[in-house]
Amino acid sequence: MPCFERRLADNLLPRDEAESWSAEQVLRWGFERFGRDIAVASGFGAEGMVLIDLAARTKGGLRVITLDTGFFFPETYALIEKVEQRYGIRVERLRPKLTPAEQAQVHGEALWARDPDRCCLLRKVEPLKQKLNELAAWVVAIRRDQTAARAHVAKIEWDSRFGLVKLNPLADWTHRQVWEYIRTHDVPYNALHDQSYPSIGCTHCTRPVTAGEDLRAGRWAGFSKTECGLHTRVAAMGPPATEAAHESA
Numbered sequence: 001m002p003c004f005e006r007r008l009a010d011n012l013l014p015r016d017e018a019e020s021w022s023a024e025q026v027l028r029w030g031f032e033r034f035g036r037d038i039a040v041a042s043g044f045g046a047e048g049m050v051l052i053d054l055a056a057r058t059k060g061g062l063r064v065i066t067l068d069t070g071f072f073f074p075e076t077y078a079l080i081e082k083v084e085q086r087y088g089i090r091v092e093r094l095r096p097k098l099t100p101a102e103q104a105q106v107h108g109e110a111l112w113a114r115d116p117d118r119c120c121l122l123r124k125v126e127p128l129k130q131k132l133n134e135l136a137a138w139v140v141a142i143r144r145d146q147t148a149a150r151a152h153v154a155k156i157e158w159d160s161r162f163g164l165v166k167l168n169p170l171a172d173w174t175h176r177q178v179w180e181y182i183r184t185h186d187v188p189y190n191a192l193h194d195q196s197y198p199s200i201g202c203t204h205c206t207r208p209v210t211a212g213e214d215l216r217a218g219r220w221a222g223f224s225k226t227e228c229g230l231h232t233r234v235a236a237m238g239p240p241a242t243e244a245a246h247e248s249a
């Protein structure tokens, strides 16, 4: 059993205690605990930019990873370059095994329009899984009020799907807090946010929202899908030793 899993098995995750911690405290705990074996995963949305800014203030040598599906908006690629310059980091781009053209050859044209779950699996989940195998912990910018699947995440938890610790430092933040932070600290953000795109993913699966629509209504419009699969089946549970019992319940 890897060393970090042994520590988890000893019930050393401060899961309950961390619920009263600020985002900075959660990040500091993660960076002190995991050193170079922890990375921030970001798609460079508003929340992701807040997280990167907070993390950069907390730690030098920050690691940021992104799932470059090959379908980002030009504005997103421009923001990644801006992030690298501003924070003096090199964003680690995780790419799918298949190029867009190869995917079309193997799985047919416009897979995202026919089977977005499979497309997300190929272009997001599988590359992420490979990277997370190398890490002891990852940090993401999800908020509890974004989707039903995110409503019960803990600030520090065991991610049973990918087998490592997951930090959600912004779990209890609101949309308003995110934008207050961005304005107060002059954090760069995706230009599309000013064009009615509150949530931004791949070009094929993101549209602008209209007045009164949910902030994530522009993602996978026309499908019941609300998540790309990275944050589903997050276990609200303890260490690996107890997983089997919980999952078979």
Ligand code: SF4
Pocket: 069, 071, 111, 112, 115, 116, 117, 119, 120, 121, 123, 124, 201, 202, 203, 204, 205, 228
């Ligand atoms: S968001 Fe859309 S285009 Fe991007 S990987 Fe998922 S289904 Fe494919």
